[in-house]
Amino acid sequence: MNELMIVVPAFNEEKSVGRVLTDLTRVLSNCQFKNKYRIILVNDGSTDDTTGIARKFKNTYIFSHKINKGLGAAVKAGLNICKKLNAKYVVKIDADGQHNASDILNLINPLLENKADVVYGKRILNFRTSLVRKFGNIFFSYLMRVLTSWNIRDSQPGIFAINNESLKAIKIFGHYNYTQQVLLSCQLNGMRFMHVDVSFSKRKTGGSFVSLRYVYKALAQILVLLICFQPLKVFGRLGIFLLIFGALIFIFQSLSWVLGFSDRVISNVNLILGISIVGGQSLLAGLLGQLIVNLNEEKRIDKELESSEIKFDN
Numbered sequence: 001m002n003e004l005m006i007v008v009p010a011f012n013e014e015k016s017v018g019r020v021l022t023d024l025t026r027v028l029s030n031c032q033f034k035n036k037y038r039i040i041l042v043n044d045g046s047t048d049d050t051t052g053i054a055r056k057f058k059n060t061y062i063f064s065h066k067i068n069k070g071l072g073a074a075v076k077a078g079l080n081i082c083k084k085l086n087a088k089y090v091v092k093i094d095a096d097g098q099h100n101a102s103d104i105l106n107l108i109n110p111l112l113e114n115k116a117d118v119v120y121g122k123r124i125l126n127f128r129t130s131l132v133r134k135f136g137n138i139f140f141s142y143l144m145r146v147l148t149s150w151n152i153r154d155s156q157p158g159i160f161a162i163n164n165e166s167l168k169a170i171k172i173f174g175h176y177n178y179t180q181q182v183l184l185s186c187q188l189n190g191m192r193f194m195h196v197d198v199s200f201s202k203r204k205t206g207g208s209f210v211s212l213r214y215v216y217k218a219l220a221q222i223l224v225l226l227i228c229f230q231p232l233k234v235f236g237r238l239g240i241f242l243l244i245f246g247a248l249i250f251i252f253q254s255l256s257w258v259l260g261f262s263d264r265v266i267s268n269v270n271l272i273l274g275i276s277i278v279g280g281q282s283l284l285a286g287l288l289g290q291l292i293v294n295l296n297e298e299k300r301i302d303k304e305l306e307s308s309e310i311k312f313d314n
Contacts, residue, residue, distance in 0.1 A: 007075065017054060021057045090161065122198065236287070239286060
């Protein structure tokens with residue numbers, strides 16, 4: 001098992017990637033992982049000399065996309081490589097130089113002490129950020145607190161650490177974003193969460209991928225993840241809501257007829273039938289989807305038991 005792997009997604013970061021890899025090498029070469037770490041640089045279709053610079057560094061493996069697919073796709077590729085190599089601990093850090101490589105050790109410590117399975121950085125900013133980024137982070141941090149019941153104060157810091165169990169649990173759908181999907185995947189699989197303060201500097205080169213479309217795409221990917229892990233929670237609630245809504249319309253129109261406010265018992269028969277049919281189908285879809293999820297989970301557990309050796313101490 002590889003002890004520590006660092007995932008560094010990069011897209012046209014020739015002006016900063018050398019400094020980032022230099023700092024990572026310096027920090028990792030002087031810690032307990034000095035002979036047990038690997039850096040995975042995921043080149044996401046860069047058209048500059050990002051990979052040429054990265055090739056100069058030892059213990060660095062470069063995986064390249066032929067075209068730019070997006071940050072989510074780059075992080076997913078890096079985590080998949082770590083899964084294949086059976087990494088014990090994984091840290092994801094950006095290639096733009098905004099993070100401090102020394103913070104990696106603080107992120108890993110809760111994993112080493114078995115206090116958490118996923119550790120997110122909580123950024124301490126030394127500069128003013130845009131209102132879009134500020135309010136976007138407030139909104140998504142609040143949303144993730146609601147969805148996970150974790151005390152999340154910074155849901156998209158760009159730097160996090162996970163252990164092998166969380167690595168296996170993570171599912172990332174779509175190519176645009178990853179951070180909320182990592183959190184939700186880990187929570188839905190029973191992982192433990194912790195925040196650690198990290199420094200965050202202003203980007204000196206390049207630009208951010210975050211824009212107003214971030215909200216739409218990130219929410220869509222969160223919905224897909226919820227459907228994958230908890231279809232009953234999504235479709236079941238939708239189905240129950242529609243059935244109740246249809247029933248309320250039926251009761252309201254029936255009372256209007258009884259009280260003489262309407263000439264017909266039910267004024268909108270087709271509307272009520274349509275809402276009820278969609279509601280019933282949504283509820284059924286949720287139940288069937290949850291059944292499939294539960295059966296797959298049982299198969300996974302049985303497979304793990306078959307491959308494991310069970311011993312009893314005398």
